[in-house]
Amino acid sequence: MWKHALLLLSLAPAWAQLPTDAASIQAGKKAYEWHCAFCHGAGSDGFAANLVSPRLIYAPTDSSLVNIIRTGISGTGMPPALGMSETEIKQVAAYVRSLGRTAPQKVAGDATRGEALYNGKGGCTGCHMIGGSGGRMGPDLSDIGIRRAPASLRTSIVNADSVVVPGWAQVNAELSGGGKLSGVRLNEDTFSIQIRDDGGKIHSLAKSGITKLEKNAAKSTMPSYEGKLSGAEIDDIVAYLFSLRGGL
């Protein structure tokens, strides 16, 4: 058995070497458009992670980049590669790194004004945390500037229902003993559901004790800011959010 263990070690893939030639990166771009663009966007302006960034949260090294493309990121919306050869995976990784070398997307607004709006008129802090302070009713935004591209951030603010972050579906439960509970669905299975209420308290309910369960994965608890903030104000907030890179 030892012999086998040693053999396995020696078969472990070497440090990922990404191709650097233009043809490979071009091939990577083509594969990206087929396999990745419908989530990440053709110019990385989709709803999934913004890849126009010199550093990536899950992929500090080229090896980890190749690995997450190959196997996905479990527990998130990032799927494993299907239908990609090892060569193509490396080419796509090289293309992703080339995106990271391009200048960050341009934003029209002003980040300093955006920060003030975020904390003041926008009323965002009540629901979102940044750097450890803020509310719990929405996702932590500390590294939102890497996780989302500016165009998709803007869409989220203007019309919150357009992309609802997975894991933030709103649910309303009517309980058999009378009473109601609403909040965000943290988890669910055939027999139970876990809900965080608007006060941040976590409840686990047996489905047998629920008389009616309303779920709306396409409805956000976040208000839409169309008409409540001017176009320029939204641009400023987008500029601020885009500058939040979780210290990366």
Next chain:
Amino acid sequence: MKIVKSLSLLLAAGSLVCGQNAGNWLTYSGNDAGHRYSTLNQITKANAARLRPLWVYQIDKTDKFEASPIVRDGIMYISEPPSDVTALETGSGRVLWKYKRVLPDDMPVCCGKVNRGVAIHGDSIFLGTLDAHLVALDASTGSVLWDVAVADYKAGYTSTVAPLIVKDKVIIGSAGGEFGVRGYLAAYDAKTGKQAWRFWTIPAAGEKGTETWKGDSYKFGSGTTWVTGSYDAALNTIYWGTGNPGPDWNGVKREGDNLYSNSLIALDADTGKMKWYFQFTPHDVLDLDSTQVPVLADIQWKGAPRKVVLFANRNAFYYVLDRQTGEYLLGKSYVRQTWAQPELDAKGRATWLPNTHPTAQGTTVYPNSPGATNFQAPSYSPQTKLHYVMTRDEGGVFYSGDDSYKQGSWYLAGRFVSKPGEEARGAIKAMDPRTGTAKWEFPMFAPSWAGVLSTAGGVVFSATWEGDMIVLDDATGKLLWRFPMGGNVFANPVTFLSGGKQVVAIAAGHALFTFALE
């Protein structure tokens, strides 16, 4: 010393049931007919609530754990991903030996480095490997008795299926349908490892069937055989399902029915010659492999006894065929589907509806590529005469692309995603073969990849996707007991006796769980 002693006592107790096969679980499906049914009746509707975990065995791999165990006389044999075998003592869960296979690192593999189980015959254990070999191991030590290459892994061939023993032969299927391979079912002599016959599921140049493929597209026709089939000794016939035609999601280059993809094939057990076939999904472009376990049942059909084969298909239709002739008796949609006309024709042929093929912009169709059911094993109880099927209800968006065949490369010509904004659902359905309708169903939050087991105790065992082991009343579907195993399930349950006590086992997450009455 003491431990060793009690171990040997346990093993001795186990061997009391030697030859008494009810206490063993000797094939993938428990019997040749594909029933996944046991005559064991210690666990009943009345006492199922007293089930408790007996032991848990953890594997040290992160790949999907899909093995269906084999149990004989107090020893359990499981495969572990990617192509390893472990023997365990059934009373304690302690490991007796392991076979570890070192695989090449340049293997093209589709859907995880998985294996669904081993086969046992005499003193040998048989394993199909990811690098497309068939290996015989000594059941007592794990030593390699013989090891033969069944196909060339570099061309995209793999084996993930549990082999089936038919008389003195080991029947092994192929996988690699996403790489444009040529599917086969092959028989090897259990003693020598010599090939006895091989049936190619895709015809060769000049053979009948090539006319169902445009041009020479049959050369990359796939039609693999990656789920264990069934065997009828009286008819000397092997029944096996075949997979998708290649490439998966664009049929333009392979116009025609694409025989014998997505079919049930009936082969002579001695020669491998085809007796008949029945194609469920002609010209498939949704990846609807007909690789489900064919269930052989003897039922009353319109007032007369009839030998039939039941087939709950991935394409969302439920079929009953005469298993001597392949004659179509019944076919009904049993899960939501939008790809075909709701009624099959008089011969059981499905008719594609317009605008259901993948396109560059995407076409929404039910079911999604994983289908209405997939490799989750069904169960048939001769007691209730019901056929228990794990079903999935999910839509998909299908995109077509272009791929030209290159040896060892992906050959898909498209892709699919789950229909956005919709949560998939699952259910265990108790199908009545005489009507093709469900007598009851047990709805589940998400579609599960677990198989189903029924027993003479009047209970049905299975698991939810989220990892709950569940026990249902076989007549009503009522939940009797559950246990959260804490990991997603991709495997089938089995049951056996250990030290005279009925045990149920199933893999969940990266562990094998066993349960017995307290």
